[in-house]
Amino acid sequence: MARDVARRAGVSTATVSRVLNGFAGVRADKREAVMRAAQDLGFVANGAARALSTRRFMAVGAVVPNIENEAFVRVLSSFQDRLRQAGYTLVAANAGYDLEDELREATFLLERGVDGLMLVGDIHHPDLHARIARAGIPMVQTFSLSRERPCVGFDNAASAARAANYLMDLGHRRIGVISGLRKDNDRGGARVTGIAAALAARGLGLAPEHDIEISYGIGGGRDGFRQMLAGGEPPTAIICGTDQIAFGAMIEARARGLSIPGDLSVIGHNDSDFAPFLDPPLTTIRIHSAEIGHAAGDHLIARIQGKPVVRLTEIDAALILRASTTPPGRRGT
Amino acid sequence: MARDVARRAGVSTATVSRVLNGFAGVRADKREAVMRAAQDLGFVANGAARALSTRRFMAVGAVVPNIENEAFVRVLSSFQDRLRQAGYTLVAANAGYDLEDELREATFLLERGVDGLMLVGDIHHPDLHARIARAGIPMVQTFSLSRERPCVGFDNAASAARAANYLMDLGHRRIGVISGLRKDNDRGGARVTGIAAALAARGLGLAPEHDIEISYGIGGGRDGFRQMLAGGEPPTAIICGTDQIAFGAMIEARARGLSIPGDLSVIGHNDSDFAPFLDPPLTTIRIHSAEIGHAAGDHLIARIQGKPVVRLTEIDAALILRASTTPPGRRGT
DNA sequence: TGACTATCTGAAAGCGCTTTCAAGACAGCC
DNA sequence: GGCTGTCTTGAAAGCGCTTTCAGATAGTCA
Numbered sequence: 230m231a232r233d234v235a236r237r238a239g240v241s242t243a244t245v246s247r248v249l250n251g252f253a254g255v256r257a258d259k260r261e262a263v264m265r266a267a268q269d270l271g272f273v274a275n276g277a278a279r280a281l282s283t284r285r286f287m288a289v290g291a292v293v294p295n296i297e298n299e300a301f302v303r304v305l306s307s308f309q310d311r312l313r314q315a316g317y318t319l320v321a322a323n324a325g326y327d328l329e330d331e332l333r334e335a336t337f338l339l340e341r342g343v344d345g346l347m348l349v350g351d352i353h354h355p356d357l358h359a360r361i362a363r364a365g366i367p368m369v370q371t372f373s374l375s376r377e378r379p380c381v382g383f384d385n386a387a388s389a390a391r392a393a394n395y396l397m398d399l400g401h402r403r404i405g406v407i408s409g410l411r412k413d414n415d416r417g418g419a420r421v422t423g424i425a426a427a428l429a430a431r432g433l434g435l436a437p438e439h440d441i442e443i444s445y446g447i448g449g450g451r452d453g454f455r456q457m458l459a460g461g462e463p464p465t466a467i468i469c470g471t472d473q474i475a476f477g478a479m480i481e482a483r484a485r486g487l488s489i490p491g492d493l494s495v496i497g498h499n500d501s502d503f504a505p506f507l508d509p510p511l512t513t514i515r516i517h518s519a520e521i522g523h524a525a526g527d528h529l530i531a532r533i534q535g536k537p538v539v540r541l542t543e544i545d546a547a548l549i550l551r552a553s554t555t556p557p558g559r560r561g562t
Numbered sequence: 563m564a565r566d567v568a569r570r571a572g573v574s575t576a577t578v579s580r581v582l583n584g585f586a587g588v589r590a591d592k593r594e595a596v597m598r599a600a601q602d603l604g605f606v607a608n609g610a611a612r613a614l615s616t617r618r619f620m621a622v623g624a625v626v627p628n629i630e631n632e633a634f635v636r637v638l639s640s641f642q643d644r645l646r647q648a649g650y651t652l653v654a655a656n657a658g659y660d661l662e663d664e665l666r667e668a669t670f671l672l673e674r675g676v677d678g679l680m681l682v683g684d685i686h687h688p689d690l691h692a693r694i695a696r697a698g699i700p701m702v703q704t705f706s707l708s709r710e711r712p713c714v715g716f717d718n719a720a721s722a723a724r725a726a727n728y729l730m731d732l733g734h735r736r737i738g739v740i741s742g743l744r745k746d747n748d749r750g751g752a753r754v755t756g757i758a759a760a761l762a763a764r765g766l767g768l769a770p771e772h773d774i775e776i777s778y779g780i781g782g783g784r785d786g787f788r789q790m791l792a793g794g795e796p797p798t799a800i801i802c803g804t805d806q807i808a809f810g811a812m813i814e815a816r817a818r819g820l821s822i823p824g825d826l827s828v829i830g831h832n833d834s835d836f837a838p839f840l841d842p843p844l845t846t847i848r849i850h851s852a853e854i855g856h857a858a859g860d861h862l863i864a865r866i867q868g869k870p871v872v873r874l875t876e877i878d879a880a881l882i883l884r885a886s887t888t889p890p891g892r893r894g895t
Numbered sequence: 896t897g898a899c900t901a902t903c904t905g906a907a908a909g910c911g912c913t914t915t916c917a918a919g920a921c922a923g924c925c
Numbered sequence: 926g927g928c929t930g931t932c933t934t935g936a937a938a939g940c941g942c943t944t945t946c947a948g949a950t951a952g953t954c955a
Contacts (some may be wrong), residue, residue, distance in 0.1 A: 230943065241905045246943055256903065271696045276675040278617060278941035281910045288653075288674070296639050302630050309629075309656065318674055320621075323642065341621070341651060342609040355773035363604045447839050473835070478838050501808070505837065506813055524639050544808050564912065574935045581915055589933065611911035614940045 231274070237266035249274065252274070257441055280342060288318040291347040294326045294414070298445070300471075300499050301349065303518035304371060304525070313527025317344070318327060327415050328354040339364045347527040348412040351375050351415045367532035369525050373415050374541060379532075381524040381542040385416045386423030388514050389468065392496045395425035395548060396466045399556045401494065404428060405439035407453035407474050416471055417442075420498075424468060429509030439464050450477020458485060465493065465557035469541035472497035472504045472513055479507065479553070494554040509552035520544050564607070570599035582607065594705035603773035608719060621651040622785050622862055623671030624680040625664055627747070629656045631778070633804075633832050634682065637704060637858070640746045641680060644859025650677070650866075651845050661687040661746050672697045678862040684708050695884065702858050706748050706842060707874060712865075714857040714875040718749050718755030721879040722801065725829045726760035728881060729799045733889045734827065738772035738797035740807050751802055757801060759876035772797050776807070783810020791818060798890035800861075805830035805837045805846055812840065812886070827887040842885035864881075 233247075235242045242258055248263040249272075255263075266272075280286045280325050284422060289312050293301040298511050320338055324331035332354035338346060339360060343477040344360060346368040358378075361368050370380045378525040395405055407422055425435045438460025443453040457463065469475035475497030479489055489509060497504060499516035524542045531538045564582075568575045573592055580588050581596040583604075588596075597607075613619045622645050626634040642652040653671055657664035665687035671679065672693060679694060679701040689713075694701050703713045729737055739757055744750040758768045771793025776786040783806060790796065802808035808830030812822055820826050822842060830837060833848035857875045864871045 238738050238936075242942075243905055243907095244903090245740065247904090250943080255901065259904085260892050271693065273673050273693075273697065275614070277610045277613035278839065278910090279943075280941040281608070281912085284612060284940080285912070288945050295634050296642075297632075302635060307631055308648050318655075318670065320651060322651075323639065335762075336606070337651065340606050360604065360606075364606065440827060447835055476836065502780055503809065506840070507810065550745070575912075576935060577933090578915075578939095580934090585912085587933065592933085608911050611940090612913075614942085615911080615913040617940070 232454035233267045233271070234263065234270055234272050237270065243373065252261040252290060265475065274397050282451040286342040286344050287316060288320050288341070288343050289343075289345040289347065289526075289533075290332050290335070290341070290343035291329055292324050292338070293321065293349050294324050294331075296321065296323045297447075298471075299501055300516060300518055303523040303544070307519040307522030308451065308526045309522075311523050311530065315526075315530045317530065325350075326410060326413060327428070327480050328352070332357050332360075336360060339366075343534050345369075347371060347525050349530065350428045351378075352529075357451070367529055369528050371521055371531075373419065374543060379528060379538070380533045381521050381528060381544060383516065383544050383546045384423075385419035385519075387546070388423070388425070389420035390423040391548055392468050392514055393424040394464050395550075396468070396494060396496070396554065397427070397433070398429055399466075399494070399554065401464075401466040401557050402433060403439070403466070404435070404467075404527045405441070405457050405467040407441045407443060407450060407457065407467055407478055408470035409445040409449070409474065411442055420468075420470065436460075439467075445471060445473065446481070447473050447477040450474035451481040452477075454478035454481040463487075463493070466554070467493065468496045468498075470498055472501040472511060475511055475513070475553075476503070476507060479511075490553050490555040491558075494557070496548075496554060500549055504549075505551065512551045512554040513549050515547045517544050517546070564605070566600045567596065567605050570603065571595040592644050618676040619677050620649060621676050622678040622680065622866075623668070623669070623676035624652060624654045624800070625657050625661045626654065626682050627657050627664075628778075629654065632834055633849060637855040640852040641859045642855075644856050644863065648859075648863045650863065656839055659743060659746060661685070663695075665690050667691060672699075677866050679703075680704060680858050680862065684711075684713075685712050685746050698893055700862055702861050702865075703853050703891075704858050706752065708878060709865050710875045712861060712871070714861060714877060715855050716849065717756075717853075717876050717881040718752035719759070721756070721881070722753035723756040723760035724881055725801050725847055726757040726885075729801070729827060729829070729887065730760070730766070732799075732827070732887065734797075734799040735766060735890075736772065736795065736797040736799075737768070737802040738768070738774070738790050739768065739802075740774045740776060740783060740790065740800055740811055741803035742776065742782070742807065743801055744775055744780040753801075753803065764874070769793075772800075778804060778806065780806050780810040781811070783807035783812075785810075786815040787811035787814040788848070795800030796820075796826075797827070799887070800826065801829045801831075803831055805832050805834040805844060808844055808886075809836070809840060812844075823886050823888040824891075828889070829881075829887060833882055838884065839884075840886070845884045846881045846882050847886040848880045850879070 231245045235245045248260050267367050312319050322334035348370050349372050353483045371384045374382050399558045406541045409416045441457050443449040475495050482493050497511050497513035500513045504511040504513050521544050528538050563577045564578045568578045581593050642829050645652050655667035681703050682705050684706045705715045707713050707715045741750045774786045774790050776782040777856050808828050815826050830846035833846045837844040854877050
């Protein structure tokens with residue numbers, strides 16, 4: 230306790246507090262005495278008392294759909310970097326792609342007294358924003374852009390459209406989509422919308438049997454592609470919601486005797502660490518996760534500290550070209 | 563504030579507290595008035611004040627070497643499950659395989675007032691345990707077993723030895739190891755020790771040029787295997803520290819014209835989601851991450867609540883046999 | 896030397912809850 | 926009707942820090 234340190238150093242707790250918080254205006258000898266006493270006693274301030282007193286918790290919350298998803302972990306990791314630099318702790322929670330759960334987790338963090346909150350995406354429980362507002366803390370949404378709220382993200386529809394256009398430029402006409410769950414997931418939805426729009430712009434359509442929604446993961450990708458083949462004439466190219474899905478689809482395609490990219494071009498999302506090492510290396514849309522995390526962290530901290538911020542930060546998503554895409558019909562490439 | 567709720571409900575803050583914390587002995591009408599007032603006002607208790615008052619923070623900390631590592635994330639995820647069920651929040655931090663950083667992060671959590679702490683492995687900064695002791699909170703170490711401290715883990719040496727024995731049973735004599743960084747990482751070290759011991763028990767040795775230490779990841783695995791080949795007669799089988807490393811090694815081996823498992827049997831660690839989908843599917847040591855997380859969570863909560871616990875929980879690690887391992891010299895299998 | 900200013904420092908008042916303690920209300924009993 | 930015991934309730938005292946405010950001390954200048 231600060232009291233013990235004060236006694237040992239022969240000062241008051243006020244002075245202890247001043248020294249430990251780096252306030253100027255404490256005479257050198259007293260400062261040193263306090264430092265030494267704190268050291269000797271192994272003094273660790275009580276965070277709750279400090280938080281209560283300063284009305285600052287020095288912690289920021291984040292609710293992500295799935296902690297086990299590489300993309301979100303990378304964002305959390307870089308987000309935490311920034312917070313740490315500013316002296317804040319990250320408290321992360323898992324919402325599992327469920328709006329009710331997300332509300333519950335966010336409320337939990339709000340109760341804990343976080344000074345700011347990061348959310349993923351644009352779709353939330355109707356009560357969520359009201360609660361955040363009542364708590365009076367800043368929030369930032371990531372991964373997708375928004376006109377209403379501060380955000381750091383990219384244009385999911387546009388980047389997916391870019392992938393579709395690239396495939397069409399190569400000559401593909403029958404393009405399929407395998408996405409993860411889209412319910413309450415604006416990113417997935419926007420991507421499909423973007424692809425459909427890009428196809429429509431060139432007079433093509435996204436056939437319902439080529440528009441597959443499955444659960445995430447390699448297994449999901451396999452199932453998804455199997456499902457797609459069951460639906461009549463197969464596509465010559467597919468765009469997948471994640472690299473894991475793309476990996477699964479590639480496995481299934483090969484098992485069905487299709488060669489990649491000869492019979493089927495494949496594009497993934499996220500540029501996972503294994504993407505360059507697949508056979509063939511996977512063309513994918515790279516999301517600059519680290520930059521999203523940094524920007525979101527900087528934004529939130531600036532708001533907490535009352536500094537001016539930009540409300541919308543767009544992070545670029547790049548189409549990384551590798552060998553899993555070629556013009557259609559080039560067998561044995 | 564509770565005060566507002568009290569005023570609105572026409573009671574004292576004491577009664578508000580009693581109702582909101584589910585204490586019996588409040589008359590039904592007052593209870594309801596409080597509930598309604600709290601609802602109307604959207605009352606959210608101030609966590610800091612509560613923590614200060616109860617001297618319980620309702621949060622548990624965890625420091626892991628690398629948040630982006632699948633195995634740790636899975637443990638954190640299941641750990642959090644249990645904490646959440648008991649009403650606790652998880653605050654996780656990243657130590658990056660560095661003892662100083664780990665100490666810093668752990669101190670940070672201690673300052674925050676966590677009620678318990680989870681650590682990974684047996685090697686820590688010399689001051690760490692003293693600080694935890696001074697904070698007076700329970701800790702549990704995961705992934706490796708310990709005689710001194712409460713732990714939930716498995717016998718890294720024994721499970722790696724099992725993999726080595728399996729390879730020797732298949733007839734392999736020249737076995738190599740590619741591990742991640744071993745500095746300050748008892749898991750990696752123990753595995754290599756276990757393998758060396760298993761080899762020695764059968765009159766074999768682990769050649770220095772077959773004992774490679776590299777950074778984690780697919781790239782690391784490639785580099786590692788390249789390094790191993792540079793060291794003279796290549797091994798007929800390798801055991802890798804993670805499945806990512808194994809993946810990288812397989813890529814490099816194939817690039818060098820080696821067939822797997824014909825020329826080279828490969829065993830990984832962790833049974834990552836992609837392991838069954840590699841070509842050939844990867845034999846690997848599966849760590850029951852979810853069980854480690856659950857057991858660690860249960861342990862810590864029991865300790866916090868003053869219930870009796872077992873100090874050492876051993877979680878089984880299983881050798882999952884797939885097609886990446888065969889007897890040596892069977893080309894074209 | 897005395898007045899005045901600039902520096903330091905400690906006492907004390909919160910921060911918003913929980914929890915103890917004592918008192919009020921009321922029913923049951925002799 | 927008076928007394929005891931039970932059930933409810935509110936006043937008030939913390940929890941361990943920060944921070945204000947005013948007093949103490951030292952330094953400066955005329």
